[in-house]
Ligand SMILES: Nc1nc2c(ncn2[C@@H]2O[C@H](COP(=O)(O)OP(=O)(O)O)[C@@H](O)[C@H]2O)c(=O)[nH]1
C-alpha cells in the first residue's frame with residue numbers, strides 16, 4: 001500500500017463520528033434516527049434494547065446509537081458512553097409533565113466523566129404539537145445555560161414532519177469536526 | 185370433434201394447474217423449513233461467537249494483572265475496542281435475536297465494561313500521563329474545556345415550576361363525571377387525562393397523542409390516536425384505545441381493548457388483560473384514515489413486558505381477556521358503583 005493510500009485510509013477512519021441519541025422514552029429518538037435515514041416511520045415500535053445505524057453525511061461516517069429510554073433501560077446507557085463524540089438529547093417538547101424528569105436525567109448524564117468533551121445537541125422535538133414548549137422556554141426549563149462542561153446547542157424540530165432535523169445535525173457535525181479533525 | 189377437443193384441453197389445463205399448485209406448495213413448505221433452520225443456525229452461530237469473543241476479552245482483562253506496565257495503556261485501548269466491536273455485533277444481530285438474548289448480552293457487555301474500567305483504574309492509575317497514539321481523536325478532557333472559567337455545571341437540583349396550563353386539552357381532577365371531547369377539540373392535539381376517579385371519558389376524533397396519569401376506576405373510550413399513548417399509574421380501569429404505540433407504566437388491574445399498529449410495551453405493571461379494540465361510533469372509519477392508522481393492522485397481542493426477560497414463558501403480568509368476559513357494547517355500559 002502506498003503512502004498516500006495509507007494517509008487516505010487514516011483520514012477516512014478519522015472522519016468517523018460516534019453519536020449517541022438519548023432522552024426519556026417516547027421522546028422520538030428512534031423516529032429521528034429513522035427519519036434522518038429516510039426510513040418508514042409509521043411502523044416504529046418502542047425500543048427494546050437499541051438500534052445502531054451507520055450513515056454517510058457530508059463525507060462523514062456517522063455511527064448513530066439509539067438506546068431505549070425506559071426506566072429499566074436507563075442503567076444500560078452507561079454501556080455506550082465510551083468514545084462518544086456527540087450526544088443528541090431528544091426532548092418531547094409537549095410533554096410538560098415529564099420535563100422535570102428530563103432535566104434531572106440530562107444533568108446527571110452530563111456529569112459522566114466518559115462523556116466529557118462530547119458535543120451536546122438538544123433536539124426540542126414534536127414542535128408540530130400545539131402547546132409544545134419553544135426552544136427558548138426549554139433552554140430555561142432544562143437549565144441549559146448552566147452547562148459549561150460541553151459545547152451545546154438547542155434546536156427545535158419535528159421528527160414527524162422532518163422539519164429542522166438537518167440543521168440540528170449539521171450544527172453537531174460542524175462542532176465535532178472543528179474539535180476533532182483540526183488537521184484537515 | 186371440436187367440442188371434445190375443447191373439453192379435453194380444459195381438463196388437461198386443470199390437471200396441469202393442480203400439479204403446479206401442488207409443486208408450489210411443496211416448494212413453499214420446504215422454503216419455510218429452510219428459513220426456520222437458518223434462523224436457528226443464526227442464533228446458534230451468534231451465541232457461539234458472542235461467547236468466544238466474551239471469553240477472549242475476559243482473558244485479556246485477566247492478563248492485564250501480570251502484564252509489563254509499559255504495555256498496559258495499549259492493552260486497555262485494545263480491550264475497549266474489542267468491547268465496542270462486540271457491542272456492534274450485538275446491535276447488528278438485533279433483528280433475529282430474541283428479547284431475552286438481547287437483555288443477556290446487554291448484561292454481559294455491561295459487566296465487561298465495568299470490569300475493564302475497574303481494572304484500568306487499579307493497574308493503570310496514571311493514565312493521564314501515558315502516551316496515546318490517537319491524541320487528536322480523543323475528546324478534550326474536562327480540564328481543557330473550562331468555558332467561562334467553570335469546570336462543573338452549577339445546577340441546583342430543586343424542582344421548578346412549569347406552567348402546564350397553556351394550550352391544555354383534556355381533563356384533570358374530576359370525580360364521578362361523564363365527559364366528552366369532540367372531534368374539533370382534539371384534532372392533532374396532545375390530550376391529557378390526569379387525576380381522574382370514577383369517570384367515563386369519551387374522545388371522538390383523532391388526537392395526535394394521549395397522556396394518562398393517575399386514573400382510578402375509569403373508562404376511557406377513544407378514537408384513533410396518530411402517534412403514541414403514554415399511560416402511567418392507572419388502576420382498575422378500562423381503556424378502549426387505538427394508537428400507533430402504547431406505552432403502559434406502573435399500572436395494575438387494567439383491561440385494554442387495543443388497536444395498535446406497531447407494538448405495545450409495559451413496565452412495572454400487573455394484572456393487565458388485553459382484548460381487541462371494539463369501540464364503534466359514527467365516522468370511525470374516517471377517523472382512522474385521518475389519523476394515518478391502518479384499520480386492518482392490529483397487533484394487539486404484540487406486547488413486550490420490560491420486566492419479563494423470558495420469551496419461552498408468557499409474562500405473568502398480562503394476559504388475553506377471555507372472550508366471555510369482554511364488554512361488547514360500550515354505549516350501554518356503566519361503571520360498577522362503589
Ligand atoms: N407529533 C409528533 N409525534 C412524534 C414526533 N416524533 C416522534 N413522535 C411519536 O412519538 C412516539 C414515540 O416515538 P419513538 O421514536 O418511538 O420514541 P423513543 O422512545 O424516543 O425512541 C411515536 O408514536 C412517534 O410517532 C414528532 O415530532 N411529532
Ligand SMILES: [Mg+2]
Nearest residue numbers: 029030046047
Ligand atoms: Mg426508541
